[in-house]
Amino acid sequence: MHLVAHAGAALAALAGSALAAMAFLGPETGVEGTSGALLALVGALVVALGAGLALWRGLRGFWRILLDGFLLIAAALTALAAWFLMQPLLAAAMVLALLAVLVSLVTLVSHPQRRPSR
Amino acid sequence: MTCSLLTLPLRSAALAALLAAPALAEQTTWTGFHGDLASTKFADVARFTPATVGNLVRAWEVRTGDVSDGSGDRPATVWSATPVYANGMLYLGTPFYRILALDPATGAEIWSYDSHSTLEALTQPALKNRGVAYWESGQQGPCEKRVYLGTMDAHLHAVDADTGALCPDFGEGGILDVNRWNRVNARFPFSLLQPPLVVGDRLYLGWAGKDWEYAVAPPGNLLALDARTGRLEWELSFIPEEMIPQTGTANIWTAMSADPELGLLYAPVSSPSPNYWGGNRTDPIPLATSVTAVDLETGEVVWSFQHVHHDIWDYDTPAAPQLVDIERDGQTIPALVQTTKQGFLYVLDRRTGEPLFPVEERPVPPSDAEGEVASPTQPFALTPPPTNDPFRMPGVWWLADLTSGGQCSRERETYRYEGIFTPPSEQGTFLYPGTAGANNWGGAAVDDRNDILYVNSMRVVQVLTLIPREEYDRIQGDSGNEEGYYPQEGAPYGIHLTEWRNALGLPCWEPPYGTFAAYDLRSGERLYEVPFGLSQQWGFYGLRDWGSPTLGGPVATAGGVIFIGASMDNRVRALDAATGRELWSDIVDAPVVANPAVFTHDGVDYVVFVAGGNSILKDEVSDQVVAYRLP
Numbered sequence: 001m002h003l004v005a006h007a008g009a010a011l012a013a014l015a016g017s018a019l020a021a022m023a024f025l026g027p028e029t030g031v032e033g034t035s036g037a038l039l040a041l042v043g044a045l046v047v048a049l050g051a052g053l054a055l056w057r058g059l060r061g062f063w064r065i066l067l068d069g070f071l072l073i074a075a076a077l078t079a080l081a082a083w084f085l086m087q088p089l090l091a092a093a094m095v096l097a098l099l100a101v102l103v104s105l106v107t108l109v110s111h112p113q114r115r116p117s118r
Numbered sequence: 119m120t121c122s123l124l125t126l127p128l129r130s131a132a133l134a135a136l137l138a139a140p141a142l143a144e145q146t147t148w149t150g151f152h153g154d155l156a157s158t159k160f161a162d163v164a165r166f167t168p169a170t171v172g173n174l175v176r177a178w179e180v181r182t183g184d185v186s187d188g189s190g191d192r193p194a195t196v197w198s199a200t201p202v203y204a205n206g207m208l209y210l211g212t213p214f215y216r217i218l219a220l221d222p223a224t225g226a227e228i229w230s231y232d233s234h235s236t237l238e239a240l241t242q243p244a245l246k247n248r249g250v251a252y253w254e255s256g257q258q259g260p261c262e263k264r265v266y267l268g269t270m271d272a273h274l275h276a277v278d279a280d281t282g283a284l285c286p287d288f289g290e291g292g293i294l295d296v297n298r299w300n301r302v303n304a305r306f307p308f309s310l311l312q313p314p315l316v317v318g319d320r321l322y323l324g325w326a327g328k329d330w331e332y333a334v335a336p337p338g339n340l341l342a343l344d345a346r347t348g349r350l351e352w353e354l355s356f357i358p359e360e361m362i363p364q365t366g367t368a369n370i371w372t373a374m375s376a377d378p379e380l381g382l383l384y385a386p387v388s389s390p391s392p393n394y395w396g397g398n399r400t401d402p403i404p405l406a407t408s409v410t411a412v413d414l415e416t417g418e419v420v421w422s423f424q425h426v427h428h429d430i431w432d433y434d435t436p437a438a439p440q441l442v443d444i445e446r447d448g449q450t451i452p453a454l455v456q457t458t459k460q461g462f463l464y465v466l467d468r469r470t471g472e473p474l475f476p477v478e479e480r481p482v483p484p485s486d487a488e489g490e491v492a493s494p495t496q497p498f499a500l501t502p503p504p505t506n507d508p509f510r511m512p513g514v515w516w517l518a519d520l521t522s523g524g525q526c527s528r529e530r531e532t533y534r535y536e537g538i539f540t541p542p543s544e545q546g547t548f549l550y551p552g553t554a555g556a557n558n559w560g561g562a563a564v565d566d567r568n569d570i571l572y573v574n575s576m577r578v579v580q581v582l583t584l585i586p587r588e589e590y591d592r593i594q595g596d597s598g599n600e601e602g603y604y605p606q607e608g609a610p611y612g613i614h615l616t617e618w619r620n621a622l623g624l625p626c627w628e629p630p631y632g633t634f635a636a637y638d639l640r641s642g643e644r645l646y647e648v649p650f651g652l653s654q655q656w657g658f659y660g661l662r663d664w665g666s667p668t669l670g671g672p673v674a675t676a677g678g679v680i681f682i683g684a685s686m687d688n689r690v691r692a693l694d695a696a697t698g699r700e701l702w703s704d705i706v707d708a709p710v711v712a713n714p715a716v717f718t719h720d721g722v723d724y725v726v727f728v729a730g731g732n733s734i735l736k737d738e739v740s741d742q743v744v745a746y747r748l749p
Binding site (some may be wrong): 027028029030031034035036037039081084085086 | 688
């Protein structure tokens, strides 16, 4: 399940990255060339890369909780930034990414994976 | 917000009823910066209504190519030109001092004229232009219709309105060197950034100078020129002759109004030099910082109303007054409304200069600066209510204070503030409104059918510090557009001016930073006041209740819609005139700091915005012109 969730998060964050790039590069987005739009772009890329890393490495246990927690915060802050940049599509994409990461965390908590016994 | 929740709907309903008055004949031209000689900025077009403006579409968009952000060798541009619609064309001046004649329906260039003026910021921190002027003789033939463009280096160009060819009978081969009349204290050229006012067959010309640099500067004057030849017909100086060796300016750098029926021109006169210390000019200069009525034929002063005595705040009269006939007690009174940097709205009888609402002379604080003698009283116009509170500056904003560890609260106790006319000091004085004013060159709009005035305002707090000469010479730093270090050479003080912000760059004062309001000029009552626009920092938008600082003015239309740019969020908007509610908006390249032009061409109504930008709002400039129409 967490693979699906991370895939969803990566896709949503990739879409967010594209939207953030469009907002930053303009024209006439109201935020083109601003440090706020650049920050949102970096935030969306970080979430996309982090979710991709989780998919690729299939992290478990502590490292997965750490990464998912980080992704949750990054997605939430990027969504907040997008909201204050008046980029509703970007905000929606990052909320989707956030929800996907949340699903990954919930599945981890409800189905904890144990180390294989020796 | 000053309206209570209970009264706002009633007032809005009353205003809506007033706006439903039958429209006058359709206006088809927009012949000047404020639309017409009366500077009403009222467009008699009825198809733009609260029900229809949501459907506005871009008719066309033009980029002139005349733009600089100042990063290269060329100074930055500051473009606040309002297009002139006349002769079936749209005429624009650019900050590279070119004229463009565009097809109003498509934006296609019909002709262009390049003045080849020097692109140096000779008197201003940036290359500036506020448009062109248009004249027609009523006869047929070459140069019987002309467009005039002024330049930073004091040349006035006259070209044929049909072809863009220079008019050889004007000045020397079509170019008039206005600096020939810069005969006294000529420390800088007469920069012609605002186009001349055209009344009949005359051009009335003011100029801009190098503010805050010198104590002794060219004395402000008004030049009346023959529209055909450029010959000087008369000249009026605003500084008493005996004061000229020790001061200067009190010039007209902004647009003017005129009432040809009364034979009067209304001149918004600025403050004398230096702007923030007046020890060299303690004798009265009655015409400085005034609105002055001048006989169009002779240049005689008919009356003058000084709204700041002994101005040491740079509270220039920033805009042409709006001329409006006010109905009162069954009588029609020819009036004018003078918007001011202070936020006072002076409503005067334009025949005599007598106030139509009480104006009080109130005691104001004395100065402790060396050699300074501040005026003991200043005029206060409290009806209609000022756009900005003259008695209390905005409080400390908790968010800025919190994020700076109490920096804002500490500074609030450090600097001097005892109401709007607190004199500049070595300790540092809060300027509220700031030097760019509550209102500036955009002025107000007025609907003459119901005597409703619409005006946007800016709520920015600055800190002005007088720096003793020796210390100034040691520490002087960079200067910019309305902030930084300025020498005031010849005065015992240089100055430092800055916005009151915390270490993170957040404003230390409470929002809103800008508002939009409507006033009933018959009663003097404010009908509504709402936050206007969105402020921005690093791209992030503030909340709607915070508003935005504003530069540039509104246009009122017969359909009950207000068009306005003016905000720092790069948006152009249509507002409901009855409530100030936003009906439509679009994002453009940079803040629109000029007035929009609204006109009808070939039966289609257009609103045209110039998105030029201005670093007073934010460091973003553009060369974009955008026209909107209904589908």
